[in-house]
Amino acid sequence: MSQLKVYNSFSRQKEVFKSITPGHVGMYVCGPTVSGESHLGHARPYITFDVVHRYLKHLGYKVRYVRNITDAGHFEEEGREAEDKISKKALLEKLEPMELVQKYTNLFHWAMEQFNTIPPSIEPTATGHIVEQIEMIKQIIEAGYAYEANGSVYFDVKKYAANYDYGKLSGRVIDDLLETTRELEGQEEKKDRADFALWKNAAPEHIMRWQSPWAVGYPGWHIECSAMATKYLGAQFDIHGGGMDLLFPHHESEIAQSTICNHIAPVRYWIHNNMITINGRKMGKSYNNVIKLTELFSGDHPLLEKAFHPMTTRFFILQTHYRSTLDFSNDALVAAEKGLKRLWDAYEKLRVMSYEFREGTLDEELDSKIAKLLNEFEEFMNDDFSTAKVMANMFEIVSTINSMKDKTIPVSAISKETFELLQSSFKTWLEDILGLTSFSEADSTKLQGVMQLLIDIRKEAKTKKDFATSDKIRNQLTELGITLKDEKGGDMSWSIE
Numbered sequence: 331m332s333q334l335k336v337y338n339s340f341s342r343q344k345e346v347f348k349s350i351t352p353g354h355v356g357m358y359v360c361g362p363t364v365s366g367e368s369h370l371g372h373a374r375p376y377i378t379f380d381v382v383h384r385y386l387k388h389l390g391y392k393v394r395y396v397r398n399i400t401d402a403g404h405f406e407e408e409g410r411e412a413e414d415k416i417s418k419k420a421l422l423e424k425l426e427p428m429e430l431v432q433k434y435t436n437l438f439h440w441a442m443e444q445f446n447t448i449p450p451s452i453e454p455t456a457t458g459h460i461v462e463q464i465e466m467i468k469q470i471i472e473a474g475y476a477y478e479a480n481g482s483v484y485f486d487v488k489k490y491a492a493n494y495d496y497g498k499l500s501g502r503v504i505d506d507l508l509e510t511t512r513e514l515e516g517q518e519e520k521k522d523r524a525d526f527a528l529w530k531n532a533a534p535e536h537i538m539r540w541q542s543p544w545a546v547g548y549p550g551w552h553i554e555c556s557a558m559a560t561k562y563l564g565a566q567f568d569i570h571g572g573g574m575d576l577l578f579p580h581h582e583s584e585i586a587q588s589t590i591c592n593h594i595a596p597v598r599y600w601i602h603n604n605m606i607t608i609n610g611r612k613m614g615k616s617y618n619n620v621i622k623l624t625e626l627f628s629g630d631h632p633l634l635e636k637a638f639h640p641m642t643t644r645f646f647i648l649q650t651h652y653r654s655t656l657d658f659s660n661d662a663l664v665a666a667e668k669g670l671k672r673l674w675d676a677y678e679k680l681r682v683m684s685y686e687f688r689e690g691t692l693d694e695e696l697d698s699k700i701a702k703l704l705n706e707f708e709e710f711m712n713d714d715f716s717t718a719k720v721m722a723n724m725f726e727i728v729s730t731i732n733s734m735k736d737k738t739i740p741v742s743a744i745s746k747e748t749f750e751l752l753q754s755s756f757k758t759w760l761e762d763i764l765g766l767t768s769f770s771e772a773d774s775t776k777l778q779g780v781m782q783l784l785i786d787i788r789k790e791a792k793t794k795k796d797f798a799t800s801d802k803i804r805n806q807l808t809e810l811g812i813t814l815k816d817e818k819g820g821d822m823s824w825s826i827e
Contacts, residue, residue: 332712334389336569337653339577339600340499344714349568350598355391356567357383358559358597360576361453363400364434365415368441370621370643370658371573371606371613377644377765378603378652378715379571380447384763385711395450396562398555399438401431402456402538402548417537427538428457441623444640446765454558456549460540462557463549467528467542469591479519481531481545487524490586499585499600500578526583528553552583556591559584565592574602603652608633609659621658638663639769645670648717648764669725674768676728677756679735682823685749686741693743696730701748703727704755711763720759727752781812785822788814 334347349355359379362368376397386393401416420427442449456463467483470476476485490496497503527550532539539546559567565588572581581600588596605612608619621631629637646666650656703723710719731752733739741749760766784803791799804814807824815823 332709334712335714336599336601337714339602340597345599347568347599349391350566353390353392355386355393355569356563357386357393357395357569357571358555358563358567359395359397359450359570360555360572360580361398361400362434362438363415364431364438365419366434367622367624368434368438369613369623370608370626372438373441373445373623373643374606374647374652374656375571375573375603376442376447377445377647379601380445380765381648381717381763382569382571382601382715383448384765385715388758388763394452394563395448396452396454396559397450398558399431399435399453399455400551400554401428401435402460402554420537431457437624441640444623444627445644446641446767448765452562454562456554456558457538459554459558459561460549462561463553464529464542466553466557466560466587466591467549470528470587473590475586475590476528477521478544481547482519482527483529483544484520484525485528485583485586486521487526487586488522490590494586494589496586497582500582502578502582526550526552526579528587552580553587555580556584556587556596559596560588560592566594566596566598568597569599569601570597571601571603574604577602604655607655607657610657613658633660635660635664638667641766641769642667642670644764645673645766649721651714651716651718653714670766671769673721673724673728673760674766676731677760680731680753680756683731683734683741683753684817684823685746687746688740688742691740691742692745693739696739697744697748700727700730700744700752704748704751707755707759717764720764724756724759781824785814785824788822789820 335344336347337343338345357379359375362372379395379397383393383395416427416430420430423430425433439449467476470485471478471483474486475490476483487496529542529544529549530547531545532547536548538548540548559570570581570584585596607613608617608621611617611619613619613621619633621633625631625634626638626643627640629635642663643666646658646663647656649666649669703726706723707720710716710723713719730739730744734741734743744752784807788800788803791797791803807814812824817823
């Protein structure tokens with residue numbers, strides 16, 4: 331079996347994955363800022379790292395998956411207006427800030443359930459770790475890499491860069507930072523424009539504020555992740571994930587802060603997913619093309635012609651390698667919906683199929699081909715989680731499954747061993763690793779219950795020799811496209827044609 335290789339954003343190359351503690355993996359993924367509703371762009375990292383989580387567990391690792399909730403405002407030093415987004419939104423919605431936080435955290439959790447993502451092992455909040463953040467800032471000041479100015483604290487980037495490899499993750503150098511740093515509030519307090527905030531002195535109108543040794547205020551954006559990752563995963567851990575938009579300044583700043591406090595590079599493997607564009611254009615509020623997840627599920631958006639099931643979105647995202655740009659459109663989702671239905675229908679047929687040996691029907695070429703396609707699943711996933719290639723192989727197998735179902739080719743055209751591998755592989759990979767479910771899990775469960783009831787009634791009728799009722803049940807189900815099959819020992823199976 332091939333070894334798992336992951337693309338490390340820090341080294342810019344694929345590396346063989348080897349966890350710090352054998353058999354255990356520590357993984358931190360930057361969670362949502364709950365100042366508003368989650369949108370399509372948020373779906374990609376959480377579905378991507380859900381599959382990473384699932385696959386590591388499949389390989390036998392015990393995974394501690396930490397994903398934070400940013401609920402302490404979202405002060406960003408570069409790239410956007412310096413503001414506390416949560417406080418500002420709370421005023422607009424006439425809610426207490428923590429009421430707003432709870433509202434959008436609940437919505438985020440609901441959306442993640444719709445996508446069938448496994449909850450993280452730990453989901454810490456920024457507001458629940460103010461003490462840890464203050465302690466970390468103290469350590470950075472004591473080490474000489476941060477300074478206080480008018481009640482705010484800033485990280486000394488130039489001093490850090492003189493002693494450490496600053497900018498390696500994002501590929502930026504200090505001169506570039508100075509040219510691209512925007513004029514923001516509080517710039518005059520800094521020694522250098524490239525410095526970023528660890529703590530901000532709160533203005534009187536600022537709602538969310540905490541006591542600190544420097545001033546009543548709130549933490550900078552970057553320090554929260556350093557503090558929570560260190561607390562729950564230690565000074566150095568295996569995987570840090572997030573979108574490529576977080577490479578700079580967020581993840582670059584995390585490395586600097588954590589390195590000073592813990593005297594070691596915090597992360598072994600940095601993994602970043604690429605962005606989602608819409609009809610070829612970057613998704614953003616300024617382009618008026620942001621699609622909220624509730625709009626995606628309801629179809630209530632100008633760019634959508636109808637509602638789309640969460641599994642369609644999950645399937646759509648996994649059809650493209652996580653490091654490639656993913657262009658979203660209504661047509662692309664329609665195509666994904668058709669593709670998923672074709673794949674899932676074949677899987678449903680395969681689940682109820684049984685192997686029947688027929689002399690002289692083994693097609694060695696087909697048998698070898700199917701076995702090869704199945705064995706490549708793990709090979710592709712071990713090559714930097716290539717879900718797209720796994721799915722491509724699945725679709726290549728679908729035509730064979732359909733031919734077996736309509737008896738164009740016999741099931742025994744492949745060996746019993748290959749057939750059993752086919753059934754088990756599709757179950758493991760579609761459900762357990764890719765995390766896909768029936769288009770309507772609830773409806774599927776209800777249908778299973780109804781069918782079991784009809785089977786029980788038919789069995790009872792046959793026992794009483796009431797063949798009229800027995801035949802009526804079978805014939806009417808056949809008219810509805812559901813085939814009942816009598817198995818050995820009095821059992822019955824059913825399938826939807």
